[in-house]
Amino acid sequence: MLVDIEITRRDKAYEWVLQWMTAHYQSQLAGPSRGAARHSRIESLIRRFTPGLHHLQIKTARINLPDGSQHTRFSLVPGQGKHIFRYKNAFIAVNRERITKSFDTNGEPFESVTLTTLYAHRHVFEELFQEAHALSVQNMEGKTVVYTSKMAEWLQSGQPKRKRPFDSVVLEEGLSGKILKDVREFLNARNWYLDRGIPYRRGYLLFGPPGTGKTSFVQALAGELDFSIAMLSLSERGLTDDRLNHLLTNVPPRTLVLLEDADAAFSNRRQADSDGYNGPTVTFSGLLNALDGVASAEERIIFMTTNHIDRLDEALIRPGRVDMTVRLGEATEWQMEQMWDRFYADADPEKTRKALFMEKARQTGLMGSVSTAALQGLFLYNKDDAEGAIAMLDQLASQQRASDGRTSSK
Ligand SMILES: Nc1ncnc2c1ncn2[C@@H]1O[C@H](COP(=O)(O)OP(=O)(O)OP(=O)(O)O)[C@@H](O)[C@H]1O
Ligand SMILES: [Mg+2]
Incomplete structure (x- = not known):
């Protein structure tokens, strides 16, 4: 036998x-x-x-x-x-x-x-x-599994990546903790939802200018919660309503879904792209349907990101679709200090150079106007050189003015 x-x-x-x-x-x-x-x-x-x-x-x-x-x-x-x-x-x-x-x-x-x-x-x-x-x-x-979509399936993309430390993404004071707490509460409330017949899912919308940590935050959050992450961009070519729906109803267990460029579903997609592409794309109603899709007993947590909150429709920001909307903005004074510490705490124990840096950031008008990604770039460039970072603020400020000029003249 x-x-x-x-x-x-x-x-x-x-x-x-x-x-x-x-x-x-x-x-x-x-x-x-x-x-x-x-x-x-x-x-x-x-x-x-x-x-x-x-x-x-x-x-x-x-x-x-x-x-x-x-x-x-x-x-x-x-x-x-x-x-x-x-x-x-x-x-x-x-x-x-x-x-x-x-x-x-x-x-x-x-x-x-x-x-x-x-x-x-x-x-x-x-x-x-x-x-x-x-x-x-x-x-x-210690790793985070990343899934990307291939046709109508989620496939693991490459080897699992080392977890991104949660506090390596510096949001406004208290904001990361607030989002983390909300997700944790949701994860602990499974029976509460099921007993009341409410679909067990939660949606978050992170919006703000490029380079403010939207994508990185979701990655770090997945690491912190020991979740995998399933990434999909709504502006991806060939993504149809059907495919989106299928993907969202078949999310791997313990996985955060990251839907990037949520505004893509709202733009006028009937117009061909500049290169003449006019293929299948996600529509607004397709996105709403996929978000409302069949409820399952498994939790479903979706993070959507966009650079253009003004292009979204109100119907999206309804509880059950998006339960929490968060703006990630340019670096505040608090964020600058935190990021400085992450790079130079050892090299600058007395914090004298930090004070100089903050003072100069204020003078050059960078406070509250530079992205955290640009700040990270500055610190990376001057990795072991706190003085260098301070000296380079002028350059960053003039770049910043140039790019502000470009966006406002658009
Ligand atoms: N708040 C932050 N704290 C730490 N690092 C940050 C932060 N914001 C951005 N960065 C760094 O800048 C880079 C780009 O960040 P990220 O891709 O998360 O930005 P984003 O908000 O998703 O931008 P986009 O809107 O263009 O997609 C990453 O390397 C990230 O580590
Ligand atoms: Mg991003």
């Missing part, structure tokens, strides 16, 4: 199980198995009769190291074909298959892994999956 378990590529467990098998193989290849001689004999017999046993596949991954650099890592995963391995006292036959004639909605060939063992050993599957899951959780620790 045999039992088998099939895991298709579409299932989340697929990646973990392959990863786990790789780790398991490596530990088996590393040394003689601790099992008794009897086992080795059986194993060598099995090896002789299972042709695909050494058929490994190379998997190349870019990994982001904590210091920000990237490395390439190769690992061997069980390739297509049949394999056998031993786990605890059970032998497990693995068959990894690719059915090239059948494709999923992304146009990827359909794949599955089937594990087979004796009925008497069926309980090892449970342990195996638990180990595989634990391994994948461990690999994710």
Whole structure:
């Protein structure tokens, strides 16, 4: 009597199980198995009769190291074909298959892994999956998974990124904490919503000029909450109402949705773009429908961002669609000080240079008019040079005046 378990590529467990098998193989290849001689004999017999046993596949991954650099890592995963391995006292036959004639909605060939063992050993599957899951959780620790959309599916985009520290995005005093508290309260109120028949979801709208931390804040928030993040721009070409709706009803679990450029759904999209493009785009009613879509018991948290709040329709800012609207603006005095500290706290313990910096920022009229991104740029350029940052304020101010001139003459 045999039992088998099939895991298709579409299932989340697929990646973990392959990863786990790789780790398991490596530990088996590393040394003689601790099992008794009897086992080795059986194993060598099995090896002789299972042709695909050494058929490994190379998997190349870019990994982001904590210091920000990237490395390439190769690992061997069980390739297509049949394999056998031993786990605890059970032998497990693995068959990894690719059915090239059948494709999923992304146009990827359909794949599955089937594990087979004796009925008497069926309980090892449970342990195996638990180990595989634990391994994948461990690999994710301190990282944020980013999904992007491909056709109508969310696909993990590259390797999980190192979490962005929550306080590395400096919003106006108390603002990050306020948003974080609101999200936390929402996450704790699941039963409250369900008991009252209210769809369990919450929407946030972050608006403001470019470079004020909208995107970065949502990334940092996801890290803080241990959530993944699913990013989609509403101005993306080829994004139709249907696709948007499908994506928003199939958000991966524990994931913040980040819908960028919310205003795109409101512009007059019937006009062709400057390059003549007039393809499918999201419409206003399509966006509203997708936001109101079928309720699920899982939480759904959406952050929308825009640079043009004036282009949005009031219908969007209705509770249930957008519950909290937040403006992120140019750096205030408080934000400037915080950002200074993040870069130069060690180099300027007496804070004398900080005082000089703030004074000069006031004089040059930068206070409240420069974006936090520009400020970050200035500090990065003068990474170990607080004096340099102060000296460069003049230059930043004149750039700022030039760009203000450009926008006001538009
Ligand atoms: N408030 C902030 N605190 C710390 N860093 C910031 C802040 N605002 C911007 N930055 C930095 O500036 C860069 C751009 O920020 P980000 O992409 O989050 O801006 P944005 O508001 O989403 O802009 P856009 O409207 O153009 O999409 C990032 O590298 C980010 O680290
Ligand atoms: Mg952005």
